[in-house]
Amino acid sequence: MLSFAASGWRIPAEHQCMKDFIHTTLPDILGSIGAGESTLNVMGVGSGSGEIELEILKLLHKKHPDAKVENDVVEPSNVMLNKYKALLSKTPGLDYVTFNWNEMTATEFEKEWKKRKSEKKMHFINMIQMLYYVEDPEVTLSFYRSLLHKDGKVLLILVGSAWARLSEVCDDQVCKEGIVQNLTTSEVKSFLDSKNIPYKNYKLQSLLDITECFTPGDEKGDRLLDLLTEVIEFRKTAPTELKDRVLEFLKRPENSQTVNGRILFDCSTEALLIDA
Structure with a gap:
């Protein structure tokens, strides 16, 4: 069986609920970060092909029209980076942004950053659907949070519980390319609570027919x-x-609901806004 996990394809409903949250x-x-700063430092970790990230940059510019933006892109896939750069070439009005391209994993970038001994602080870091690909999510999240400016934020988006349970049903029998573990925001919130790290969470409700x-x-x-x-x-x-196990799972009442004879799967995600 062939996986397209690294292709950047997303369930349309999932992608749309992210865009709705972002807008x-x-x-x-x-608007609450980087007040009065002439340059805003932002970072995308696992930026993919850039669609969501460019939307965030445009919104940031609307809130801080006089500020320059320096964006560090961390993405291990050369295919995804090329798609990002192609999209960027077709997106006008981003001359206020400087892009620093880092073709490496989140863990490789962490090692590289420590070698640089950089004191640069980030006003905003987005980590969307990427913590599944690291060996130790808590260590990775702690490192990137340590890069934040005093009023900076990390945006973390992960799948909801139904998504995670589906991954467990398929575990070991399908090729989830690069995915190290199934992870939900519940586990991340438990870690944040144990460290008294402040955050806000947002349910991104979405149903798929x-x-x-x-x-x-x-x-x-x-x-x-x-x-x-x-x-x-x-x-x-x-x-x-x-196949039978997957179809049975999809129809379970805790995962789907039936409305007017249609079966709607809960493909909700959850966003966490984590403070410095």
Whole structure:
């Protein structure tokens, strides 16, 4: 079975609820950082192909129109970085941003940063859907939080509990490229609470119509199963026992609800805004 986990594909509903959060809630948060600064230092860790990050940069500029922005991009995939740069070349009006490209993992960047002995502090760091790819999420999060300016923020977005449980159902039988562990915000919040680290959390509610997944041979249903499991041609290539287990899981009442005969899977995510 072939994975496309590194391709940057996302469930449309998941992507949209992130964009809604960024455009409705995040602007006021961005307005609260870096007051009066001539340069704002920001960072994307696991920036992917840049769509969400460029949206954040535009909103930051609206809140701080006179400030320059220096953006450190940390992304290990050359394919994703090339997509990011291609998108940037087609996005006008970002001349206020300087981009520093770092083709490396979050852990590699941490080592590199310590070698530099840099005293640069970040006003905003986004870590969207990336903590699954590190060996020790608590250590990684602690390091990046240590880079914050005194009024800086880390934005962390992770999948909700239904997503995490689906990963566990598929565990060891599908190729989740690069994913080290299943992780939810509940575990991160427990860590933050244990260290008395202040944060706010936001539920990004989203439902995905998966009705066609239960019709064998349905093209739309097959594509949805590929996206949900992150496996190309999942229905054709997965063992029968695994397919049955995934479909049974998707239909459970704690994971989906039925409305007017349609089956809606809870693909909600959660955002944490972590203070310095």
